[in-house]
Each structure stands twice: as structure tokens, then as C-alpha cells.
Amino acid sequence: MPASWPFPDHPADMAMRVASLSPGQRQQLEAAARAIRDGVPAPARQALDAVLAGAPGHPEALRLRGILHTRARQYDAAREALRNALREWPDDPLALTDLGNAEQAAGEIEAALAHWRKACALAPDYPMGWFNLGRNLQVLGYTTLAVEALQRACALAPTLLPAHVLLGDALVHLGRFDEAASHYRAALAVHPACGDAWRGLANMKTRPLPEEDRTRLIALLQRNDVAEPDRIAMGFALGKVNEDQGRYEEAFAALGEANARQRRLAPWQAGAFHGLVESVSAAGASLPPPLAPTLGEEAIFIVGLPRSGSTLFEQILAAHPQVEGASELPDLGEVLVEESTRRGQPFPRWAPSATAQDWQRMGRRYLERTARWRRQRPRFTDKLPENWLHAGVLGAMLPGARIVDVRRDALEAGWSCFKQQFYRLPHFACTLTDIAAYVRDYESAMDRWQAAAPARIRSQRYEALLADPEAEIRALLAFCGLPFDAACLEFHRATRAIRTPSAAQVRQPLNRDTARAERYGRLLDPLRLGLGRPLY
Known part of the structure; x- marks a missing residue:
């Protein structure tokens, strides 16, 4: 067994990262990575234990174990595993990035930023390092710095779709709408059915989408090879462009289809949520x-x-x-x-x-x-x-x-929720009746607490x-x-x-x-009924 492991020349050289392992150990490591990606911790843990039993201290296996601990909110264990990996490979940008992720999850923001920045300094030509730094700076609210990092990522990898989309988002947050649109369009030039890029364009609420976008969206949605998340995002964008043009029935149809697809991914349960609100309200009444x-x-x-x-x-x-x-x-x-x-x-x-x-x-x-x-x-x-x-x-x-x-x-706010794609699923906004149920629970609880x-x-x-x-x-x-x-x-x-x-x-x-709600007439009657409003 080697006392130290050959250090990869480039962080993305996965073959070199596992070169010193046996074929069976490599398969186990790949299985662990897939299980972590798919959110299945037990087989990931089992596979990593098997690798480390035969190759104690292997830095790539320790790095994956650190990621697994972070996902499980075991932050001390995550940091220990990642620091052990860095003892073998002190300048490994991937391990530094994952250590930063563990520190951020534990609430240690400054330590996280230091690790992410060091990773970029060690591999300045690695676009994913800059993308990761930019993404996390954006999450943390350092938007101007995020733009700089994401611009580096886009310059190094002009076809890196997530970098263009996230850079567009950051520019929107700074009010630089023309620049943002150009990056969303750059993503669409690479992948015309990029749902995140269409979502970004549609979320610039004060900027109507042109007729040519409507034509493109209709054509793309008729294809059979569009991924479901992209199809959903494009459906919301088509709803916006139809509303911008006064095509209200067509807007409602597009939004209804997009929401139905979104809901099938993870249905929201109104009854379970009502029970949660009642239990939280009871807890808040006897503190x-x-x-x-x-x-x-x-x-x-x-x-x-x-x-x-x-x-x-x-x-x-x-x-x-x-x-x-x-x-x-x-x-x-x-x-x-x-x-x-x-x-x-x-x-x-x-x-x-x-x-x-x-x-x-x-x-x-x-x-x-x-x-x-x-x-x-x-x-x-x-x-x-x-x-x-x-x-x-x-x-x-x-x-x-x-x-x-x-x-x-509540009618206006509820309808506006129905038009907005939310990424945290399950979400109440996918049907008009669920929106009404959520509004009732929210208003009832807040009325009690405010009183x-x-x-x-x-x-x-x-x-x-x-x-x-x-x-x-x-x-x-x-x-x-x-x-x-x-x-x-x-x-x-x-x-x-x-x-x-x-x-x-x-x-x-x-x-x-x-x-905007009145423009849709009786189409919104399910929401009116749930809110106890007169029907149209």
C-alpha cells in the first residue's frame, strides 16, 4: 500500500485521482459517488467503508466521505474527513471546495470563503472552481464579487451553461438587465431548450418577451426530446409571454400545464400542512x-x-x-x-x-x-x-x-404565485385550490399571533x-x-x-x-371559491 497517493495534475482528472486503487475499489468509489449524487446515503457509506478498508487514508475516498457527512449535517465529521484528505493532497482544489461547503453548512462563512478562494488560486484555469466560488458568493449575498467570479468561469468555458445562467441571475440582482439578458441568450445559443435561461428571461418581470420567443417556445414544447425540468420552465415562460400579449386563455393553459407537471414531481399535501400549522401554533401558544x-x-x-x-x-x-x-x-x-x-x-x-x-x-x-x-x-x-x-x-x-x-x-397574490415557478418542492402554488388552502392556514395563524x-x-x-x-x-x-x-x-x-x-x-x-387577476375571469373561480370570494 503506498504511503502517499499520486497527486493529480488537474482537479478534473478523475482517472488520476483513482489511479492507485484496484479496479474493484474504483468501482466501489464510483458507486459511492452515484449514491451521494442520488441522495441515497446507506449504500454510499457502505461502498466508502469498503474502499477505505483496503486503502486507508485514500484522499479521494475521504473527500467523498466528507461530502456524505456534510449532506447528513454531521459537520465535525465532514471537516475531519476533508482535512485528512488534505493532509495527503494539501493543494487539492476539490477537497478545499468541499471543505468550504462543509464550513458554510456549519455556519462558518468566512472559513468557507477562504477555502473556496484558495481553491481558485491553486487552479486558476479550472472553470468549475470559479463557478463554485461565484455560486456561493451569490448565495451569501456578495453579488458583485459573484459576478466577477462567474465572468471568469464563462471566459474559461464559454459553453458552461450553469455559469451563464447564474451570471445572468447575479446581473439581474444588480439591476444590470441588458447584460443579464445577453448571458441568458448565450446559454440558449448553446442549448435552445435550457429551461433555466428561459426562467431567467421570464423573471425579468418588467421586460416583455418578444413574439419570436413565443414562436420558439411553442416549437420547443412540441418536441419529444426536451427534459422535464426544461419543459416546465419553458411552460412558465410561455405563460408570461402570452400574458404580456393579452392572450389570457393561452397564458392560463400554458401555466396550468407547467404547474401540473411541476406538481407531479412532488405533490403538496394540504392536509399535512394544515396539521403542521396547527401543531406549530399550539407550540407557540405555550412558550x-x-x-x-x-x-x-x-x-x-x-x-x-x-x-x-x-x-x-x-x-x-x-x-x-x-x-x-x-x-x-x-x-x-x-x-x-x-x-x-x-x-x-x-x-x-x-x-x-x-x-x-x-x-x-x-x-x-x-x-x-x-x-x-x-x-x-x-x-x-x-x-x-x-x-x-x-x-x-x-x-x-x-x-x-x-x-x-x-x-x-389574496386573489392577486395567489394568482401571482400560480404564475411563478418555485424550485423548492413540494410547493403549494401548483394548483389554485392548494393556494387557497395555504392562504387560509397562513392568514388564520398570523391573525392569531398578531392579535x-x-x-x-x-x-x-x-x-x-x-x-x-x-x-x-x-x-x-x-x-x-x-x-x-x-x-x-x-x-x-x-x-x-x-x-x-x-x-x-x-x-x-x-x-x-x-x-391582473380580473383579466382571467372565471378561469380563477377555483381560487375565488377557496378564498370565500364571489365567483366571477
């Missing part, structure tokens, strides 16, 4: 008084239905010199998952046994994970819409935080902002404990990155003509 009532006063949560105006209200708050707009952060849910893993029970089953000290510890963990958003300004927004589900337990976890519950007319804690939860009407912008903005700032600042009235002039599908819309002054 211990907080030990530190001001803990979390740095945070402003913006919650509600997607497509309800939450990005607009974040843009207003982020125009204030004391507030950083952090967009949709995963940290609150991640902290609850960490606690669930620690206790061996899913949330909210363990909530009744959590003490005031436990909730305070979780609140501090959230503030620790989000500390980078307070480096320039003392307050920050977290606008993940579905955080409304945690509004109750936030009273014990971060009692000083303010929660802005954005309400838009019980009006000092920390504000119901903010989108239509009220349109009717009297200055009065509503003043009231919003007062609720958040912020002095009035005239910059909030000119929110559309802010130059921050906006990482949601509303990136184009909130860079414009308020538009009072946003209603």
Missing part, C-alpha cells in the same frame, strides 16, 4: 417568558405569501441608513433543524420541552449566523416569506425582533402603501423603531442587490396598476 426581552432587536422579519410585496417592503426598509437588506435567509430554519438534530426529534415536537434558556441559546445562534449582515449597519431584514410559520416561537427565541406581515389582496403580540407583529397592507405611500412608510418605520428618513420614499433609487424575482419591479417607482 416560557423570554429571559432577555430585547434579544433580537437587530432583526426585522418580513413574512407573508410569496409575490405579496415583501421585496418591495424590504427595499423600502433597506433604503434606511440603519438597515441592511439581507433578502431571504435560511438561518432561522437552519437553527431549528440544528436543534431538532441535537434532540433527535422534528420541530415542533420538542418545542414544549424547550426551556427559556434553550430558546435564548437558539436566538443567539441565529444572531451569530447572521452577524455578517450587521457589519455596515446595525439592523437587518430577513424576508424569507415562509418564516411566518415561526412567528409564534420567535416570541421566545428572538423576542426583540419585529415581524412585518405583508398582506396583498396576541401587536407590539412585535405588524400587518402591513400592500394596497394601503399604494394609496398613501408616505403615511404607510412612516408607520412602518415607527413600528420598527426607526426614525423617519426621506430616502425610504425614494426606495427605487437604492443600488443594493435584490435576490428575488421582483428585482426588476422594485427598481421602479410605485405602480398602482398591478392587478
Whole structure:
């Protein structure tokens, strides 16, 4: 057995990475990689154990074991495996990249960035390294730096579709729409049925797609060789171009087909979700008084239905010199998952046994994970819409935080959800009846929590902002404990990155003509019926 393993000349040289293994060990390693890719941990673990039993310390096997531990949220074990791999191959860009992924998953953002940057420095001509760095910088909100890294990836590999698409997304978030469109079009030049590129073009809401795109989409959707994810994304894009042209029945048909295909991938269960909401509500009704009532006063949560105006209200708050707009952060849910893993029970089953000290510890963990958003300004927004589900337990976890519950007319918001492709599945927005069920659960829960804690939860009407912008903005700032600042009235002039599908819309002054649902007439009656509205 070799004391050290031959180091590959290039990170992508997979043959060299496994050259010192026997044919059987290589097969086991390939089987482990496939199982990790497919999300099947048990056979991956078994295959890696077999390889390492015969080749102890092999760096490629240790690297895969680190990835497996990261997927299982076993971050200490992941870091140990990856550091052991790096002891054999100290300058391996792939192991450094995966160590960065483990650090990020554990909430150690600066360590993660250091590893990713080192990987790029060690292999400056490796496009996937730059793509990975750019992708993670974008996820972390460092959009300008992400653009630079992704531009390097595109220059090194002009046909690398994901790099062009993600670069387009980052440019949209910075408001550089023409450049973004050129990269989406570059992806389509390589692969005309690239669903992610069509999704990017369609998500620039204020820019109508031309008739030639409609013709191309119809032709592509008639082909039999289009992958299902691409077909779904193109269906949503066809819905947008039809609506832009006033072809409402055709738009509804395209969107209905796309949503039906999306739902078949992972059906959302309204009954199960209702049970979850009820159990979370019950947990939030019997929490211990907080030990530190001001803990979390740095945070402003913006919650509600997607497509309800939450990005607009974040843009207003982020125009204030004391507030950083952090967009949709995963940290609150991640902290609850960490606690669930620690206790061996899913949330909210363990909530009744959590003490005031436990909730305070979780609140501090959230503030620790989000500390980078307070480096320039003392307050920050977290606008993940579905955080409304945690509004109750936030009273014990971060009692000083303010929660802005954005309400838009449910028919308009619900229809807007139906038109938007969501990637986190299963999702409620694939049928009009499921949307209505979700709205009922959300509004019922938030009405109860707002009535019980009006000092920390504000119901903010989108239509009220349109009717009297200055009065509503003043009231919003007062609720958040912020002095009035005239910059909030000119929110559309802010130059921050906006990482949601509303990136184009909130860079414009308020538009009072946003209603679209009535144009679809009785086609939306299932949604009206579920919302208890008169039928068309």
C-alpha cells in the first residue's frame, strides 16, 4: 500500500485521482459517488467503508466521505474527513471546495470563503472552481464579487451553461438587465431548450418577451426530446409571454400545464400542512417568558405569501441608513433543524420541552449566523416569506425582533404565485385550490399571533402603501423603531442587490396598476371559491 497517493495534475482528472486503487475499489468509489449524487446515503457509506478498508487514508475516498457527512449535517465529521484528505493532497482544489461547503453548512462563512478562494488560486484555469466560488458568493449575498467570479468561469468555458445562467441571475440582482439578458441568450445559443435561461428571461418581470420567443417556445414544447425540468420552465415562460400579449386563455393553459407537471414531481399535501400549522401554533401558544426581552432587536422579519410585496417592503426598509437588506435567509430554519438534530426529534415536537434558556441559546445562534449582515449597519431584514410559520416561537427565541406581515389582496397574490415557478418542492402554488388552502392556514395563524403580540407583529397592507405611500412608510418605520428618513420614499433609487424575482419591479417607482387577476375571469373561480370570494 503506498504511503502517499499520486497527486493529480488537474482537479478534473478523475482517472488520476483513482489511479492507485484496484479496479474493484474504483468501482466501489464510483458507486459511492452515484449514491451521494442520488441522495441515497446507506449504500454510499457502505461502498466508502469498503474502499477505505483496503486503502486507508485514500484522499479521494475521504473527500467523498466528507461530502456524505456534510449532506447528513454531521459537520465535525465532514471537516475531519476533508482535512485528512488534505493532509495527503494539501493543494487539492476539490477537497478545499468541499471543505468550504462543509464550513458554510456549519455556519462558518468566512472559513468557507477562504477555502473556496484558495481553491481558485491553486487552479486558476479550472472553470468549475470559479463557478463554485461565484455560486456561493451569490448565495451569501456578495453579488458583485459573484459576478466577477462567474465572468471568469464563462471566459474559461464559454459553453458552461450553469455559469451563464447564474451570471445572468447575479446581473439581474444588480439591476444590470441588458447584460443579464445577453448571458441568458448565450446559454440558449448553446442549448435552445435550457429551461433555466428561459426562467431567467421570464423573471425579468418588467421586460416583455418578444413574439419570436413565443414562436420558439411553442416549437420547443412540441418536441419529444426536451427534459422535464426544461419543459416546465419553458411552460412558465410561455405563460408570461402570452400574458404580456393579452392572450389570457393561452397564458392560463400554458401555466396550468407547467404547474401540473411541476406538481407531479412532488405533490403538496394540504392536509399535512394544515396539521403542521396547527401543531406549530399550539407550540407557540405555550412558550416560557423570554429571559432577555430585547434579544433580537437587530432583526426585522418580513413574512407573508410569496409575490405579496415583501421585496418591495424590504427595499423600502433597506433604503434606511440603519438597515441592511439581507433578502431571504435560511438561518432561522437552519437553527431549528440544528436543534431538532441535537434532540433527535422534528420541530415542533420538542418545542414544549424547550426551556427559556434553550430558546435564548437558539436566538443567539441565529444572531451569530447572521452577524455578517450587521457589519455596515446595525439592523437587518430577513424576508424569507415562509418564516411566518415561526412567528409564534420567535416570541421566545428572538423576542426583540419585529415581524412585518405583508398582506396583498389574496386573489392577486395567489394568482401571482400560480404564475411563478418555485424550485423548492413540494410547493403549494401548483394548483389554485392548494393556494387557497395555504392562504387560509397562513392568514388564520398570523391573525392569531398578531392579535396576541401587536407590539412585535405588524400587518402591513400592500394596497394601503399604494394609496398613501408616505403615511404607510412612516408607520412602518415607527413600528420598527426607526426614525423617519426621506430616502425610504425614494426606495427605487437604492443600488443594493435584490435576490428575488421582483428585482426588476422594485427598481421602479410605485405602480398602482398591478392587478391582473380580473383579466382571467372565471378561469380563477377555483381560487375565488377557496378564498370565500364571489365567483366571477
